[in-house]
Amino acid sequence: xxxxxxxxxxxxxxxxxxxxxxxxxxxxxxxxxxxxxxxxxxxxxxxxxxxxxxxxxxxxxxxxxxxxxxxxxxxxxxxxxxxxxxxxxxxxxxxxxxxxxxxxxxxxxxxxxxxxxxxxxxxxxxxxxxxxxxxxxxxxxxxxxxxxxxxxxxxxxxxxxxxxxxxxxxxxxxxxxxxxxxxxxxxxxxxxxxxxxxxxxxxxxxxxxxxxxxxxxxxxxxxxxxxxxxxxxxxxxxxxxxxxxxxxxxxxxxxxxxxxxxxxxxxxxxxxxxxxxxxxxxxxxxxxxxxxxxxxxxxxxxxxxxxxxxxxxxxxxxxxxxxxxxxxxxxxxxxxxxxxxxxxxxxxxxxxxxxxxxxxxxxxxxxxxxxxxxxxxxx
Amino acid sequence: xxxxxxxxxxxxxxxxxxxxxxxxxxxxxxxxxxxxxxxxxxxxxxxxxxxxxxxxxxxxxxxxxxxxxxxxxxxxxxxxxxxxxxxxxxxxxxxxxxxxxxxxxxxxxxxxxxxxxxxxxxxxxxxxxxxxxxxxxxxxxxxxxxxxxxxxxxxxxxxxxxxxxxxxxxxxxxxxxxxxxxxxxxxxxxxxxxxxxxxxxxxxxxxxxxxxxxxxxxxxxxxxxxxxxxxxxxxxxxxxxxxxxxxxxxxxxxxxxxxxxxxxxxxxxxxxxxxxxxxxxxxxxxxxxxxxxxxxxxxxxxxxxxxxxxxxxxxxxxxxxxxxxxxxxxxxxxxxxxxxxxxxxxxxxxxxx
Numbered sequence: 001x002x003x004x005x006x007x008x009x010x011x012x013x014x015x016x017x018x019x020x021x022x023x024x025x026x027x028x029x030x031x032x033x034x035x036x037x038x039x040x041x042x043x044x045x046x047x048x049x050x051x052x053x054x055x056x057x058x059x060x061x062x063x064x065x066x067x068x069x070x071x072x073x074x075x076x077x078x079x080x081x082x083x084x085x086x087x088x089x090x091x092x093x094x095x096x097x098x099x100x101x102x103x104x105x106x107x108x109x110x111x112x113x114x115x116x117x118x119x120x121x122x123x124x125x126x127x128x129x130x131x132x133x134x135x136x137x138x139x140x141x142x143x144x145x146x147x148x149x150x151x152x153x154x155x156x157x158x159x160x161x162x163x164x165x166x167x168x169x170x171x172x173x174x175x176x177x178x179x180x181x182x183x184x185x186x187x188x189x190x191x192x193x194x195x196x197x198x199x200x201x202x203x204x205x206x207x208x209x210x211x212x213x214x215x216x217x218x219x220x221x222x223x224x225x226x227x228x229x230x231x232x233x234x235x236x237x238x239x240x241x242x243x244x245x246x247x248x249x250x251x252x253x254x255x256x257x258x259x260x261x262x263x264x265x266x267x268x269x270x271x272x273x274x275x276x277x278x279x280x281x282x283x284x285x286x287x288x289x290x291x292x293x294x295x296x297x298x299x300x301x302x303x304x305x306x307x308x309x310x311x312x313x314x315x316x317x318x319x320x321x322x323x324x325x326x327x328x329x330x331x332x333x334x335x336x337x338x339x340x341x342x343x344x345x346x347x348x349x350x351x352x353x354x355x356x357x358x359x360x361x362x363x364x365x366x367x368x369x370x371x372x373x374x375x376x377x378x379x
Numbered sequence: 380x381x382x383x384x385x386x387x388x389x390x391x392x393x394x395x396x397x398x399x400x401x402x403x404x405x406x407x408x409x410x411x412x413x414x415x416x417x418x419x420x421x422x423x424x425x426x427x428x429x430x431x432x433x434x435x436x437x438x439x440x441x442x443x444x445x446x447x448x449x450x451x452x453x454x455x456x457x458x459x460x461x462x463x464x465x466x467x468x469x470x471x472x473x474x475x476x477x478x479x480x481x482x483x484x485x486x487x488x489x490x491x492x493x494x495x496x497x498x499x500x501x502x503x504x505x506x507x508x509x510x511x512x513x514x515x516x517x518x519x520x521x522x523x524x525x526x527x528x529x530x531x532x533x534x535x536x537x538x539x540x541x542x543x544x545x546x547x548x549x550x551x552x553x554x555x556x557x558x559x560x561x562x563x564x565x566x567x568x569x570x571x572x573x574x575x576x577x578x579x580x581x582x583x584x585x586x587x588x589x590x591x592x593x594x595x596x597x598x599x600x601x602x603x604x605x606x607x608x609x610x611x612x613x614x615x616x617x618x619x620x621x622x623x624x625x626x627x628x629x630x631x632x633x634x635x636x637x638x639x640x641x642x643x644x645x646x647x648x649x650x651x652x653x654x655x656x657x658x659x660x661x662x663x664x665x666x667x668x669x670x671x672x673x674x675x676x677x678x679x680x681x682x683x684x685x686x687x688x689x690x691x692x693x694x695x696x697x698x699x700x701x702x703x704x705x706x707x708x709x710x711x712x713x714x715x716x717x718x719x720x721x722x723x724x725x726x727x728x729x730x731x732x
Binding site: 013014016017018028029030039128130134137379 | 424496
């Protein structure tokens with residue numbers, strides 16, 4: 001216990017302002033402690049194991065010019081060959097649908113939320129006094145702690161991406177570096193939900209409450225998304241139907257023939273107003289909320305999974321599908337292909353910055369409120 | 380340079396902000412002899428509860444300072460304001476020459492909170508190193524200090540086990556090591572012997588004395604009066620959010636300085652003019668209060684002149700415990716009197732309506 005300041009020299013840690021190396025030392029220490037916390041949690045290793053199993057399952061699928069197989073056992077599914085799925089497309093589809101759409105977007109995220117649930121309640125109940133007595137600002141502590149909470153997902157998804165990269169390369173013959181885009185995108189995806197969990201956890205000091213509120217919030221944004229998509233389909237179909245009726249009216253020569261279509265046109269226009277209003281409401285609400293589904297969907301876009309795989313085969317069945325769907329939308333002029341094309345066009349109009357930017361805006365506002373509360377509290 | 384008076388950068392009454400205060404403090408640095416210089420610290424909870432009411436306190440460097448007070452006196456609130464854990468309503472004063480709340484200064488302060496809880500997933504060594512890093516220490520230095528301090532607090536053999544497996548006493552020792560890791564000039568300890576066995580307490584006392592010998596200032600917040608009396612150079616007694624008394628042990632008990640002269644046989648009648656005489660078997664004792672040694676000398680001279688055998692002369696002072704209890708009773712009495720007076724006033728007011 002030597003005391004260097006005894007000699008009258010300034011204390012080695014004496015300073016008027018913190019410097020960049022000071023920030024680095026503190027931030028690194030918090031991240032290392034967070035990593036040790038994850039390491040100590042069984043759930044982290046369970047999730048990592050499940051990651052390996054998911055990728056192992058994808059790797060077990062084989063495809064050649066004859067068909068598809070699992071662990072070398074031919075499944076005998078017609079049409080699924082390297083001709084229809086060239087250049088590792090099958091693996092991309094499976095990784096996108098199963099790996100990202102199901103595993104990373106749902107199960108892995110729930111495991112991550114459970115694993116990190118106690119992080120903020122622990123911060124405000126256990127070690128907060130010792131931490132705040134150190135030269136670290138409350139705001140910085142809050143945001144750094146939040147960033148360490150993303151470590152779980154970052155590590156899990158990095159392992160997933162690395163394994164997927166090798167599966168695509170070895171089994172699919174495509175060395176797709178683009179697969180690594182899944183890491184930032186899934187971290188961003190998780191951060192939307194973790195922001196809610198962090199703020200609720202800090203305020204309520206309860207890990208259980210933070211998980212429940214976050215899951216309920218997730219369900220809520222999923223319902224809003226579903227509502228928005230449903231009303232988008234309705235609005236688009238309605239618009240196409242109106243356009244179809246109007247085109248038909250133009251093509252008709254006699255007034256008697258036209259008269260039969262005027263009433264349906266009026267009815268369709270009235271219905272269209274309702275669809276437009278309903279969609280506008282859902283879209284407005286959705287705009288200010290995090291867009292989890294779309295963010296996960298960006299991975300699919302990045303993986304360049306061709307949306308029109310099997311398009312030729314579908315085309316033949318299209319009229320039948322369209323006829324079946326007309327009952328629902330009372331449509332005479334909208335085919336499924338037209339509808340799908342119009343919706344895809346609409347969705348493509350929503351750029352990445354809108355998806356991520358508006359979601360981030362929500363996250364930033366929420367975290368700023370959380371940090372403001374944390375800065376003002378007495379512990 | 381004169382006394383340093385600076386407001387807490389986080390205080391809530393719209394006083395100067397951190398940046399202003401840092402600049403201000405440059406022109407206000409203390410002469411270096413004072414570790415803590417509180418001028419006016421106030422904390423009001425929820426707009427009504429006055430936890431601290433204009434606390435003023437001065438702690439010289441290189442001493443062990445004990446803060447005493449019953450539960451709810453505001454001791455922990457004061458400590459937490461000094462370490463920026465609680466935001467003050469007003470806080471004028473300095474810590475190590477800088478305004479209270481000046482963040483970089485905290486790298487020179489060590490703090491062991493009451494009921495602290497370290498992350499259970501870290502080992503004792505990792506804990507100490509982690510708090511070293513939070514206190515801005517570089518890697519090699521904190522490795523070295525952690526190893527050294529774990530040995531000092533008797534945790535060297537347990538340093539690589541997880542904190543979750545530690546007993547309360549072991550956690551307290553580890554906490555002490557963590558508080559000292561940044562080689563602090565000022566160490567603030569809130570109930571450091573809480574949950575520690577008697578041997579451990581004695582060891583912690585030794586550590587405190589070593590810290591003083593090394594020139595550090597120790598601010599000790601404790602309920603244990605005996606412990607405080609054993610190690611502290613100065614003491615402040617807080618009651619109901621106010622500092623009732625502060626000073627060296629001698630200062631505090633100055634008024635209670637008394638003498639006891641024990642003689643063989645019965646006390647002569649004239650002894651009553653000096654003090655109270657009491658008999659115990661074949662001996663008698665004469666007790667009296669006086670700061671003037673001439674009084675004692677005159678008593679001894681007269682006893683010797685009358686050939687009365689003097690068995691012993693002893694200086695007595697009020698113990699810290701007695702002083703503390705007396706102050707608590709006084710303040711409670713005052714509060715009761717004020718309460719009763721308020722009730723009477725209210726009744727009178729009610730009666731006159």
